[in-house]
Amino acid sequence: MKDKSRFAGLLAVAVSVILAAAVAHGGDEEDGGRIIFTKPVKAVVFDHKVHVAGAGLECDSCHDEIFEMETGQAESRDDFTMESLYQGKYCGACHDGDTAFASNTRCTLCHIGVKGYMREMGGGEAARSGH
Template sequence: MTIRSLCITAVAALSLAAGVAVAASYPEAPIVYDKPVKGVVFSHKTHVEKGLACDMCHNRLFEQQAKKAQENKDFVMESLYQGKYCGACHNGSLAFASNTRCATCHIGVKGEERSKTGGKTEKKGH
């Protein structure tokens, strides 16, 4: 084993440890935005597991307080297309573009209700 590969291993181990530390500090439950439309999900877990660090979004694109962004008037798809908010990465090169795969983040009213009731779907009929 070369010195170089040892170094790489050490760096990898460190970043992994850091990752665990980060994992302990982000909100577990997905955040579900309800404005301007209902039922848009953001999962810290999914993004952290992809290797993203906190400072990539906080507080440049999003404040740490959950759902603070939806109070802004410009929290609309058009802004995303211009590279704001999620659109900073979801632009088709870093991550899938904001104007594709709508129902990936938009879990809708049904998804929002499910997230409130802990995954239980509404029973149809009797």
Template structure:
């Protein structure tokens, strides 16, 4: 009798938790139009800020579904998601060609935030050695 009561409470808590997470995710999507994307493949890590690009006058159609699928993480699964492809005009290179936007082979650290940047954004990681900031 007592344990079923406990299960009910846990069940309710889980439902509320999921709801809160989904609301938060939804709110973020709405507010920032996709939010912050962090790519970790093939190198850790590259940042893409949706709001920075929206502020440039771009809209969703500018990049979705070509060159990027709507679902985050899709491009990263492709073996050709590399700097070489960017230089050939694929992915970010569609605009970052030196004419529409700064060329992909310049200003490396504008997008590459590194392992340090990644750790700052995602919090302390178990795999780090605690000396990352040195």
């Protein structure tokens, strides 16, 4: 009796772990989720959902020519700047004022700042506001 209930408990734990992993993995596969860039400034958000479900883009609209699949590649380069965007690189490939709103407008739509970054990371902004 005792063994049986222990087995049931273990099974429940195992199933829930596998399910959680599948959900997390599935989420990653569906779209890339929310990408938070922290370089060169803190912080910029890119939401895959807005671009795939919202704007109707395909994966290969951006990958691998404009952005590599692997997170953090663009960020590691020195030319990942607003100036490059104005020249049509990275986000600027679409955000040129024609295909999508121009890169030099609506700054805070993508730039969520340190406060936005703290929220994304689950920390309260009150912790940083200084009073």
